[in-house]
Amino acid sequence: MHAYQIKAGQQIAGLELAERNAAAPAAREVRVRIHAVSLNYRDLMVADGKYLSTADKAVIPCSDGAGEVIAVGEQVTRFRVGDRVAASFFPDWIEGPPTRQNTAGSLGAAIDGMLAEETVLHEDALVAIPEYLSYVEAAAIPCAGVTAWNALFAAGDIKPGDSVLLLGTGGVSIWALQLARAAGLQTIITSSSDEKLDRACALGAFAAINYKKTPEWHKEVLQLTAGRGVDLVLEVGGQDTLNRSIASARTGGTVAIIGGVSGFGGEFNPFALIGGAKHLSGIFVGSRSMFEDLNRFLGITEIHPAVDRIFPFSQAREAYTHLKNAGHFGKVVIEVTP
Numbered sequence: 001m002h003a004y005q006i007k008a009g010q011q012i013a014g015l016e017l018a019e020r021n022a023a024a025p026a027a028r029e030v031r032v033r034i035h036a037v038s039l040n041y042r043d044l045m046v047a048d049g050k051y052l053s054t055a056d057k058a059v060i061p062c063s064d065g066a067g068e069v070i071a072v073g074e075q076v077t078r079f080r081v082g083d084r085v086a087a088s089f090f091p092d093w094i095e096g097p098p099t100r101q102n103t104a105g106s107l108g109a110a111i112d113g114m115l116a117e118e119t120v121l122h123e124d125a126l127v128a129i130p131e132y133l134s135y136v137e138a139a140a141i142p143c144a145g146v147t148a149w150n151a152l153f154a155a156g157d158i159k160p161g162d163s164v165l166l167l168g169t170g171g172v173s174i175w176a177l178q179l180a181r182a183a184g185l186q187t188i189i190t191s192s193s194d195e196k197l198d199r200a201c202a203l204g205a206f207a208a209i210n211y212k213k214t215p216e217w218h219k220e221v222l223q224l225t226a227g228r229g230v231d232l233v234l235e236v237g238g239q240d241t242l243n244r245s246i247a248s249a250r251t252g253g254t255v256a257i258i259g260g261v262s263g264f265g266g267e268f269n270p271f272a273l274i275g276g277a278k279h280l281s282g283i284f285v286g287s288r289s290m291f292e293d294l295n296r297f298l299g300i301t302e303i304h305p306a307v308d309r310i311f312p313f314s315q316a317r318e319a320y321t322h323l324k325n326a327g328h329f330g331k332v333v334i335e336v337t338p
């Protein structure tokens with residue numbers, strides 16, 4: 001079977017198509033024909049050699065894939081041939097809190113991931129995908145969708161009517177917008193593009209701020225919330241946005257630290273937290289059980305994730321470049337086997 005592989009740090013140009021053996025599944029393993037894979041910013045970080053943990057050999061990249069079970073090991077009980085499944089970002093984090101052990105290996109970084117025609121995984125690493133979603137849509141869930149779900153409803157204890165600030169219109173933020181809208185939350189979203197902000201409003205954003213035209217956007221967030229600030233910020237911006245995100249949170253509110261699309265350095269003043277009794281909370285995707293909770297919510301709300309563009313398997317490098325250029329809105333998907 002064909003699979004892409006990349007060694008961390010080799011850049012997008014190092015992504016190469018290879019022939020890999022399609023191993024037979026062991027007793028509790030499942031073989032999946034992958035139909036679609038979605039890209040995440042972390043896949044660019046792996047290519048750049050800047051991700052948290054990577055292997056020192058070439059691995060199959062990408063955490064997010066959805067497909068069809070084509071063979072099962074003799075002791076598999078969770079799935080049957082023909083089932084539609086997706087892989088969970090951390091194959092070993094099933095439920096409960098994160099630990100060093102259950103978050104040590106994520107698909108497509110430390111261990112082989114999903115950008116391949118087939119994969120073989122332990123049955124516990126897989127979840128059934130909602131029936132109403134296509135493979136392309138289901139491939140958009142595992143990293144960005146579960147991260148947004150965790151930040152809002154697992155680590156975060158947000159209630160209907162609460163307010164949430166979302167930064168930019170990438171995968172995590174647009175998932176969070178769609179989930180927050182369906183759960184009755186008030187969302188404020190930023191973007192560098194008025195056209196993307198119009199699209200975010202069409203998806204139900206309460207207010208939209210162009211962070212290029214309004215560099216002091218935290219002041220507008222405060223105005224929009226009558227001086228109070230938002231209950232929760234999903235902080236994906238990093239060094240250019242962290243201090244404004246903290247300023248945007250209400251007294252006693254939370255800034256969920258998720259990413260750093262502008263870089264992971266920078267400084268912040270602890271007084272900004274102490275004075276407002278605010279919380280910073282690190283989010284690391286989520287467990288399989290969070291993925292299952294999200295799927296149950298999707299089954300009820302029938303949200304269709306915003307898929308920006310679909311590339312064929314032969315154009316994986318082009319798909320990576322499209323993500324890197326940040327012209328997208330929501331998720332970028334590679335269709336492996338239509």
Ligand SMILES: NC(=O)c1ccc[n+]([C@@H]2O[C@H](COP(=O)([O-])OP(=O)(O)OC[C@H]3O[C@@H](n4cnc5c(N)ncnc54)[C@H](OP(=O)(O)O)[C@@H]3O)[C@@H](O)[C@H]2O)c1
Pocket residue numbers: 039040041042143144147167168169170171172173190191192193196211236237240241257258259260261262283284285286323326327328330
């Ligand atoms: N902790 C975790 O478990 C976890 C999980 C998933 C992702 N992440 C991290 O979260 C971040 C976002 O990931 P993603 O996959 O959603 O990325 P993505 O789809 O590549 O989104 C990138 C978007 O970020 C926005 N952006 C860029 N600079 C910005 C700035 N200065 N202020 C506000 N927005 C800015 C842009 O939106 P506009 O074009 O609208 O301006 C851009 O399109 C990354 O750092 C990623 O590593 C972490």
